[in-house]
Amino acid sequence: xxxxxxxxxxxxxxxxxxxxxxxxxxxxxxxxxxxxxxxxxxxxxxxxxxxxxxxxxxxxxxxxxxxxxxxxxxxxxxxxxxxxxxxxxxxxxxxxxxxxxxxxxxxxxxxxxxxxxxxxxxxxxxxxxxxxxxxxxxxxxxxxxxxxxxxxxxxxxxxxxxxxxxxxxxxxxxxxxxxxxxxxxxxxxxxxxxxxxxxxxxxxxxxxxxxxxxxxxxxxxxxxxxxxxxxxxxxxxxxxxxxxxxxxxxxxxxxxxxxxxxxxxxxxxxxxxxxxxxxxxxxxxxxxxxxxxxxxxxxxxxxxxxxxxxxxxxxxxxxxxxxxxxxxxxxxxxxxxxxxxxxxxxxxxxxxxxxxxxxxxxxxxxxxxxxxxxxxxxxx
Numbered sequence: 345x346x347x348x349x350x351x352x353x354x355x356x357x358x359x360x361x362x363x364x365x366x367x368x369x370x371x372x373x374x375x376x377x378x379x380x381x382x383x384x385x386x387x388x389x390x391x392x393x394x395x396x397x398x399x400x401x402x403x404x405x406x407x408x409x410x411x412x413x414x415x416x417x418x419x420x421x422x423x424x425x426x427x428x429x430x431x432x433x434x435x436x437x438x439x440x441x442x443x444x445x446x447x448x449x450x451x452x453x454x455x456x457x458x459x460x461x462x463x464x465x466x467x468x469x470x471x472x473x474x475x476x477x478x479x480x481x482x483x484x485x486x487x488x489x490x491x492x493x494x495x496x497x498x499x500x501x502x503x504x505x506x507x508x509x510x511x512x513x514x515x516x517x518x519x520x521x522x523x524x525x526x527x528x529x530x531x532x533x534x535x536x537x538x539x540x541x542x543x544x545x546x547x548x549x550x551x552x553x554x555x556x557x558x559x560x561x562x563x564x565x566x567x568x569x570x571x572x573x574x575x576x577x578x579x580x581x582x583x584x585x586x587x588x589x590x591x592x593x594x595x596x597x598x599x600x601x602x603x604x605x606x607x608x609x610x611x612x613x614x615x616x617x618x619x620x621x622x623x624x625x626x627x628x629x630x631x632x633x634x635x636x637x638x639x640x641x642x643x644x645x646x647x648x649x650x651x652x653x654x655x656x657x658x659x660x661x662x663x664x665x666x667x668x669x670x671x672x673x674x675x676x677x678x679x680x681x682x683x684x685x686x687x688x689x690x691x692x693x694x695x696x697x698x699x700x701x702x703x704x705x706x707x708x709x710x711x712x713x714x715x716x717x718x719x720x721x722x723x724x
Contacts, residue, residue: 350583351611351614351615352579352582352583352614353576353579353607353608353610353611353614354607354611355604355607355608355611358399358403359396359399359400361400361403363579364396364400365567365571365572365575365603366567366568366571366572366575367393367397367400367567370397370562370564371397371400371401371404373562374386374397374398374401374535374562375401375404375406375407377560377562378401378407378411378501378533378535379406379407381533382533382559382560383526383533383534383535383536383558383559383560384534384535384536384559384560384561384562385536385537385538385544385548385559385560385561385562386398386535386536386537386538386562386564387537387538387539387541387544387561387562387563387564388537388539388563388564388565389539389602389701390539390710391602391603391604391605392539392564392565392566392602392603392604393564393567393603393604394505394537394539394564395415395417395505395537396603397564398415398503398505398535398537399415402415402501402503407501410498410499411498411499411500411501412438412439412493412496412498412499412500412501413438413500413501413503414431414434414435414438414500414501414502414503415434415503415505416430416431416434416502416503416504416505417430417505417506418430418504418505418506418507418509418510419505419506419509421509421513422512422513422514423513423514423515424482424483424486424513424515424518424521425476425479425482426476427482427486427510427513428479428482428485428486428489429474429476429479431486431489431502432454432457432472432474432479432485432489433472433474435450435489435492435493436450436472437472449492449495450492453488453489453491453492453495454485454488454489454492455488456479456480456481456484456485456488457474457478457479457485483521486521486525487525490525490528490529490532493529493531493532494528494529494530494531494532495531496531499531499532499533500531500532500533501532501533501534501535502532502533502534502535503534503535503537504534504535504536504537505537505538506537506538506539507536507537507538507544507547508538508539508540508543508544508547510522511543511547519547519553519554519555520554522554522555523554523555523558524554526558534559536548536555536559541563541703548561566600566601566602566603567601567603568601569593569596569597569601572592572596572601572606573589573592573593573596574589576592576595576610577589577592579614580614580617580623583614583619584619584620585614585617585618585619585620585621585622585623586621586622586623587613587617587622587623588622588624591623591624591625591628592610594625594628595609595610595613595628598716599712602712605712605713608635608713609628609631609632609635610628612631612632612634612635613627613628613631615631616630616631632716635713636713636716636717636720639713639714639717640717643714643717643718646699646714651690653681653682653686653687653689653690654690654693654694656679656680656681656682657670657679657681657687657690657691657694658694658699658700658709658718659679659718659722660675660679660681661700661707661708661709661715662709662714662715662718662719662722663679663719663722665708665715666706666707666708667706667707667708668705668706668707670687670691670707671684671687671688672684675687691707698710699711699714
């Protein structure tokens with residue numbers, strides 16, 4: 345294993361501009377929309393780079409100097425109480441470094457949580473030590489947070505990632521509640537990002553829903569092949585390493601340009617290539633196998649929770665890469681499935697568990713590494 349402190353293929357955390365690949369048109373459009381007071385719905389497959397794009401734009405001088413920017417990921421939340429907790433923490437952590445005045449105003453604004461803030465024993469400054477149980481009236485606390493943002497001395501931009509998750513909350517009025525705050529928040533603009541395009545489409549394009557036509561749509565597709573290959577080759581070269589465009593292109597094609605999987609594979613390949621050496625397909629495949637091996641116990645756990653019919657359908661989809669007409673007699677026969685009706689029942693569960701994604705009546709394993717692991721398991 346070659347140790348390198350400066351791997352240019354970043355897979356976690358904030359991405360420095362020098363390691364941010366392309367997205368020039370997308371970042372320019374997103375910044376322009378925000379500067380002109382628009383709200384944005386940003387849709388893409390999961391791990392296609394939504395978070396990186398948002399944070400990259402937030403760091404641009406034209407936004408950084410004029411706005412307070414906040415980012416929350418609500419994929420793991422299950423109710424309004426958790427959403428309010430995430431939002432409160434994000435606002436506090438962003439404004440706390442701005443100085444005592446901003447922090448004091450925030451603490452004053454959240455009257456419903458006055459007794460819940462702790463203090464750092466060394467600095468004496470307040471800390472956001474609020475627990476979920478402290479938020480007894482989430483609707484009221486949410487109103488306090490938005491009131492604070494409305495009164496901030498700069499306009500604010502709030503990005504909510506995996507926004508479609510609110511559709512799964514047990515509370516039935518969440519869309520109307522958030523839409524009401526949005527309409528009253530002239531000092532705050534919003535990015536609603538998400539990976540479940542169908543759900544987001546229903547929220548923002550249906551006449552009967554509160555968010556109807558309240559934001560501009562942006563779809564984030566894969567980075568174009570030639571640009572990504574050029575980026576990969578350049579980053580190897582800048583670090584005194586070499587990789588052929590054909591090798592980089594093979595990795596791109598393997599994952600159809602899906603950002604996270606390309607980045608993760610190239611991160612490992614780069615770390616296993618010493619300065620002055622070239623990265624070939626053998627190094628790439630060894631690095632990829634290491635990723636699959638590290639996730640094997642998790643993948644086996646996924647399989648252990650499935651019925652036989654769900655598992656055989658998942659294998660069939662993984663074998664095809666993109667599977668279509670999955671209830672047809674030809675598909676059922678080719679993959680030795682039980683029946684069309686069993687496929688219908690199995691695909692419903694696989695979609696609900698987000699193990700499979702559907703696009704234009706075609707299906708694939710949502711985690712591309714998992715899909716590749718299944719294919720290799722079938723061949724071994």
